[in-house]
Amino acid sequence: MSIQVEVKASRHYTVQIGEGLLDAAGALLREKTAAGTACVVSGAQVDAFYGDRLVRSLEAAGFRALRFVHPSGEEHKNLETYGKLLGFLAGQGLSRSDLLVSLGGGVTGDLTGFAAATYMRGLDYVQIPTSLLAMVDSSVGGKTAVDLPEGKNLAGCFWQPLAVLCDPALLQTLPEEELRCGAAEVVKTAVLRDEALFRELEKAGLPAAFTEDAIARCVRIKRDLVEEDEFDRGSRKLLNLGHSFGHALELCSGYALGHGQAVAVGMTMIALASAEKGICSRETAERLRALLEKLGLPTEPEIPGKALLAALLRDKKRSGDSMDLVLPEAIGRCRVERVPASALEEWLRLGGAK
Numbered sequence: 001m002s003i004q005v006e007v008k009a010s011r012h013y014t015v016q017i018g019e020g021l022l023d024a025a026g027a028l029l030r031e032k033t034a035a036g037t038a039c040v041v042s043g044a045q046v047d048a049f050y051g052d053r054l055v056r057s058l059e060a061a062g063f064r065a066l067r068f069v070h071p072s073g074e075e076h077k078n079l080e081t082y083g084k085l086l087g088f089l090a091g092q093g094l095s096r097s098d099l100l101v102s103l104g105g106g107v108t109g110d111l112t113g114f115a116a117a118t119y120m121r122g123l124d125y126v127q128i129p130t131s132l133l134a135m136v137d138s139s140v141g142g143k144t145a146v147d148l149p150e151g152k153n154l155a156g157c158f159w160q161p162l163a164v165l166c167d168p169a170l171l172q173t174l175p176e177e178e179l180r181c182g183a184a185e186v187v188k189t190a191v192l193r194d195e196a197l198f199r200e201l202e203k204a205g206l207p208a209a210f211t212e213d214a215i216a217r218c219v220r221i222k223r224d225l226v227e228e229d230e231f232d233r234g235s236r237k238l239l240n241l242g243h244s245f246g247h248a249l250e251l252c253s254g255y256a257l258g259h260g261q262a263v264a265v266g267m268t269m270i271a272l273a274s275a276e277k278g279i280c281s282r283e284t285a286e287r288l289r290a291l292l293e294k295l296g297l298p299t300e301p302e303i304p305g306k307a308l309l310a311a312l313l314r315d316k317k318r319s320g321d322s323m324d325l326v327l328p329e330a331i332g333r334c335r336v337e338r339v340p341a342s343a344l345e346e347w348l349r350l351g352g353a354k
């Protein structure tokens, strides 16, 4: 039996969570679409593990299954890969009634979603997330994008999937480092709206971050935020907890810090700064730091404050003279606050930047 989470965004769809869904994908999707052709998109690493199984399942359900494999890695979430994918779809004669199936982490999901949104002005796509980050975060909510040389996710749009099939058994092959990075997003979600999940993580450590129950709780919270604010003008911004400082850390480290690691440091910094300003208690900030360390994530900013400030100020250009920061008030409750650019230096310093 799988857990089902209904998402009522501009399009309604179901996120199914349960072991065995990869092999059941063909039959499940047959119930949702009359598409003749299903094109599976995946990165080389994931394709080697799971591509054959998904294609077999789709063919057994009567789909003509195609396969587009891109090189793994964020550096391939770009216009070149996107152009190749569109060219492949056109060359194979896909029509608007056909289907794309993303099999992979957030890179593949974002790329496939953007291709689905734009090929012939839009066709259906399905997300089969294979990384913990994709299961708890990126596969739900319909944000799609590729990167430009000028920055991450600069070309993209909102395009909700037809369905999300999340099979936690696929995490068995995910490298532990990636599992920890995904766990940072689970902690983020717990700090936003689920204190009980936070306590379970404190008790059981990393294994508590990728149970079916933990994944489902994260998906429900993301679903709630997406339903409240599909187009990211208000409460969906809460999902950026730890991400403003995190993006700056990622950039300044030359991407030596993984996304989840950078978010872990970013969350610690914003919590420490919030404690200094009396927005949350010192104990809250220390609890968060201790949990992240228990999960094997970094919490110390090793990048000079000046460099972080410069990166933040470049980032901030996109929203005028101020920046939205997500501030923890307690474990399970956060708020968004607009902060003037001139105050960012102090926020970084209070967060422990040197």
Ligand SMILES: NC(=O)c1ccc[n+]([C@@H]2O[C@H](COP(=O)([O-])OP(=O)(O)OC[C@H]3O[C@@H](n4cnc5c(N)ncnc54)[C@H](O)[C@@H]3O)[C@@H](O)[C@H]2O)c1
Binding pocket: 043, 045, 046, 049, 072, 073, 074, 077, 104, 105, 106, 107, 108, 110, 130, 131, 132, 133, 134, 137, 138, 139, 140, 141, 142, 143, 144, 152, 153, 170, 171, 172, 173, 174, 175, 178, 181, 259
């Ligand atoms: N759309 C959204 O709402 C949203 C939200 C958060 C992040 N994102 C995007 O997600 C991306 C990051 O996603 P990610 O962390 O999943 O990165 P990723 O897709 O690059 O996957 C991480 C690594 O794990 C490998 N991998 C994935 N699943 C595997 C498995 N089951 N077994 C073995 N190896 C596996 C991949 O090949 C890759 O090397 C970023 O581009 C980010 O911008 C999007």
Ligand SMILES: [Zn+2]
Binding pocket: 185, 243, 259, 263
């Ligand atoms: Zn993130």
